[in-house]
Amino acid sequence: MTEISGARPLPPSQPTVRPMQNSVDTALKLLQPLDGLLAAGESADAEVIALKETAQSFQVLLKLTLGNGTQTTLEASSPRPLVQGSLLNITALSDTRLLMALKGGERALGSLDLNLLPVGSLVQGKVVASELAAQGKAQAAVYKVLVNLLNTPLAGSQLSIESPRPLAIGSLLSAQVQGSQMLQFLPLATQLDQLALTQQLAGQQSRQGSLDALVGAVQNVNRDGVPEGLKTAMDKLLGALPDIRQLGDPKVLAAALENSGALLESRLLAGQTAALPQDLKANLLRLVAQLLPALPTPGALPSTGTSNAMAQALPAFIRSALGALGQANARQQALSFPLPSRLAQTAEEEGDLETLLKLAAAAVSRLQTHQLSSLAQTQVTPDGNLLTTWQLEVPMRNQQDIVPLQIKLQQEQDGRQEKNERKESIWRVELAFDLEPLGPLQVQAQLALGSLSSQLWAERAGTADLIDRELPNLRDRLLAAGLTVGELACRQGRPPQGARTTLEQRWVDETA
Structure with a gap:
C-alpha cells in the first residue's frame, strides 16, 4: 500500500535559472560547400544529430530539412558545443557559413x-x-x-x-x-510527488463519501445471515469510535487523532501493529475485506448498478491504484477545508451489503483525500518557511448520532534559521463539525510565541450570539492555563476563502 504520511518538506537544493531576453546567434563554418542547397539569406530547420570535440572547436553533424521537405546532412564546425537533439533555425550567410539560432528562441518568453x-x-x-x-x-x-x-x-x-x-x-x-x-x-522527488498528488486528489475527491453515512448504515444493516467475520469487522469499527464527552481528556483526544487513519501506513512500515485494532482506516479496510466475499458473484450483480463497478475496482484501489487524472476544479475541492458532506449515491434495488460496500469504499476515499491533502499542503512557502500540514477526520459518538470532526493542524518554521538555533514555530488549527442544536461550526486558532488568537464561525445566528457571550469565560480559562490571549471573536457565517482578516494574514490561502 502506498504510504501517505505527513513528512516534512526539504528546501529545494537545485540551482536557480533565470529567464533571458534574447537568444545569441552562433556562426557555423561548413566543412563542405552548400552546393546550392540554400542561397544566401535563405533559412531552414536543422537538428543536431552528432557532436565531436576537436582541438579548437566542436564538429557537429546536422540533419537539414529544406522548405520542400527534402532532408540532408551537413558537417559544420561550431565554436561551442551543441546538445544532441537540439532543434535549430539556420540561415545561409554564404556557401560555407551559416548563422544558427535555437529554434523558437526568437518567439520564446524572456520574462514571466x-x-x-x-x-x-x-x-x-x-x-x-x-x-x-x-x-x-x-x-x-x-x-x-x-x-x-x-x-x-x-x-x-x-x-x-x-x-x-x-x-x-x-x-x-x-x-x-x-x-x-x-x-x-x-528536486525530482518533489516533482513526482506533485504530479502524483495532482492526479490522485481529484480521483479521491470524486469517490469519497461522508463517514457518518457509513456508520449509520453499519448500525442499521440487517445482520440475519451475515457471516461472523463480517459481524466482527462491523463491531470493531463501531467499538473504536470515541464518545464526544471523552474527547475532553487530552489523552483520549491524542489517541483519537493517532487512530484517525492518517498514520496507518507509517505504522505498518514501522511494524507497529498492536494499535491497529483501534485505527479507523484499518477497520474500514477490514470491513471491505469481509464484505467482498459476502457479496453475490460479479455475474449476479446488477449490470447497471454503480456498486458493481465499485466492487470490481475495489481490490486494485486498496492495493494503491488511487485513480486517474482528475480535473483542476476537483483537485481544488479536495484541497478545501472542511471537506463537504457527501453521500455516496445508491442504486435502486441494491442489497444492504452492496450498499455497505460502496459506503465503506467511499469512506476510505475520504480518509485518503485528507491524507493526500496533507501532503499537497506540506511545502516550502515562497518566503522559505517550512509548512507541515496534518489533515484528518474523526467520527464521534454524540448519544445516538455520529458527528464527524474535521481537523487541520499546521506547523510553520523559519527555514532560514541555522541548525543549532532554536526554531520558533507557529501552530495553527482548524476545526469543523456540525453538532445539534448548535449547527455547523468552524474554529480557527493560531499559537505563536505563547500567544493564542482564535476566531469561531457559526452558521446559525443564535449560536453565534451564544458563543460571543461565552468568550470571556473562554479567555479566563486560557489565561489560567498560562497562555497569553490575543483576539477572540465569533462571527456568523463561514470563514472567507479569499482575503483574510488581520488575525488570518499568515494562513495559507488554499484557493490560490
Whole structure:
C-alpha cells in the first residue's frame, strides 16, 4: 500500500535559472560547400544529430530539412558545443557559413507575467533545446535552454532560460516561480510527488463519501445471515469510535487523532501493529475485506448498478491504484477545508451489503483525500518557511448520532534559521463539525510565541450570539492555563476563502 504520511518538506537544493531576453546567434563554418542547397539569406530547420570535440572547436553533424521537405546532412564546425537533439533555425550567410539560432528562441518568453504566475507558482515544462552559451577560466558555465511550458495559463508557450547546469533534451522540469526573471528547480522527488498528488486528489475527491453515512448504515444493516467475520469487522469499527464527552481528556483526544487513519501506513512500515485494532482506516479496510466475499458473484450483480463497478475496482484501489487524472476544479475541492458532506449515491434495488460496500469504499476515499491533502499542503512557502500540514477526520459518538470532526493542524518554521538555533514555530488549527442544536461550526486558532488568537464561525445566528457571550469565560480559562490571549471573536457565517482578516494574514490561502 502506498504510504501517505505527513513528512516534512526539504528546501529545494537545485540551482536557480533565470529567464533571458534574447537568444545569441552562433556562426557555423561548413566543412563542405552548400552546393546550392540554400542561397544566401535563405533559412531552414536543422537538428543536431552528432557532436565531436576537436582541438579548437566542436564538429557537429546536422540533419537539414529544406522548405520542400527534402532532408540532408551537413558537417559544420561550431565554436561551442551543441546538445544532441537540439532543434535549430539556420540561415545561409554564404556557401560555407551559416548563422544558427535555437529554434523558437526568437518567439520564446524572456520574462514571466506575475499576474498570470504569482510568486510560488509551480511551472512544469519539457526541454526542447540546449547549448553552452559562455564558459571561461574565470567564468562559470552558462547554458541557454528552451523549455516548452506544459501547465499554467502559459501552456504551449516557450520559455528561454539560462541555467548553470546542462539540461538533457526531452527532460521534464518542475520549477517554482521566484520572480519575473527567476525560477528555482524542484528536486525530482518533489516533482513526482506533485504530479502524483495532482492526479490522485481529484480521483479521491470524486469517490469519497461522508463517514457518518457509513456508520449509520453499519448500525442499521440487517445482520440475519451475515457471516461472523463480517459481524466482527462491523463491531470493531463501531467499538473504536470515541464518545464526544471523552474527547475532553487530552489523552483520549491524542489517541483519537493517532487512530484517525492518517498514520496507518507509517505504522505498518514501522511494524507497529498492536494499535491497529483501534485505527479507523484499518477497520474500514477490514470491513471491505469481509464484505467482498459476502457479496453475490460479479455475474449476479446488477449490470447497471454503480456498486458493481465499485466492487470490481475495489481490490486494485486498496492495493494503491488511487485513480486517474482528475480535473483542476476537483483537485481544488479536495484541497478545501472542511471537506463537504457527501453521500455516496445508491442504486435502486441494491442489497444492504452492496450498499455497505460502496459506503465503506467511499469512506476510505475520504480518509485518503485528507491524507493526500496533507501532503499537497506540506511545502516550502515562497518566503522559505517550512509548512507541515496534518489533515484528518474523526467520527464521534454524540448519544445516538455520529458527528464527524474535521481537523487541520499546521506547523510553520523559519527555514532560514541555522541548525543549532532554536526554531520558533507557529501552530495553527482548524476545526469543523456540525453538532445539534448548535449547527455547523468552524474554529480557527493560531499559537505563536505563547500567544493564542482564535476566531469561531457559526452558521446559525443564535449560536453565534451564544458563543460571543461565552468568550470571556473562554479567555479566563486560557489565561489560567498560562497562555497569553490575543483576539477572540465569533462571527456568523463561514470563514472567507479569499482575503483574510488581520488575525488570518499568515494562513495559507488554499484557493490560490
